[in-house]
Amino acid sequence: MAGRMTGPGGIGPEMGFAFPPGSNEDTPMFVISVAAQLSGLHAQTLRSYDRLGLVSPGRTAAGGRRYSLRDIALLREVQRLSQEEGVNLAGIKRIIDLENQVDALQAKVQELTEEVSAAYAAADSAAAQIHASYRRDLVPVRQETALVVWKPNRKR
Numbered sequence: 001m002a003g004r005m006t007g008p009g010g011i012g013p014e015m016g017f018a019f020p021p022g023s024n025e026d027t028p029m030f031v032i033s034v035a036a037q038l039s040g041l042h043a044q045t046l047r048s049y050d051r052l053g054l055v056s057p058g059r060t061a062a063g064g065r066r067y068s069l070r071d072i073a074l075l076r077e078v079q080r081l082s083q084e085e086g087v088n089l090a091g092i093k094r095i096i097d098l099e100n101q102v103d104a105l106q107a108k109v110q111e112l113t114e115e116v117s118a119a120y121a122a123a124d125s126a127a128a129q130i131h132a133s134y135r136r137d138l139v140p141v142r143q144e145t146a147l148v149v150w151k152p153n154r155k156r
Contacts, residue, residue: 028058028066035067039075
């Protein structure tokens, strides 16, 4: 869901939240109690969603969960799909998986498009160099149309 979220509803740079140096929306930084408060869910619900694989927070060395802004946005989306759209948790997991696949495929398409563009540019550049190198050696020739009739010698 990376490409679909700009910030979890009121959290992030657009609302004045400044990331600590060296961090971004994927940096695990919120303990479970803060993540629960920010997402509007109970901490036990967050633990259940982690067990079900709906959200995968980062872990500390001691094993504690740390949620990123992207995790919180995902938790809010899970809640929205469940409560407003009536989708069950298995359906939500499938939706999340498919959205992640779409994001990965879009990134791959972008990467391949850039590679193809670079290959075209390199081919154009190589062709221009080749054309420039042999144009100096060519002698202009008048282009005329001529008809040549060939008569073989007859054997006697």
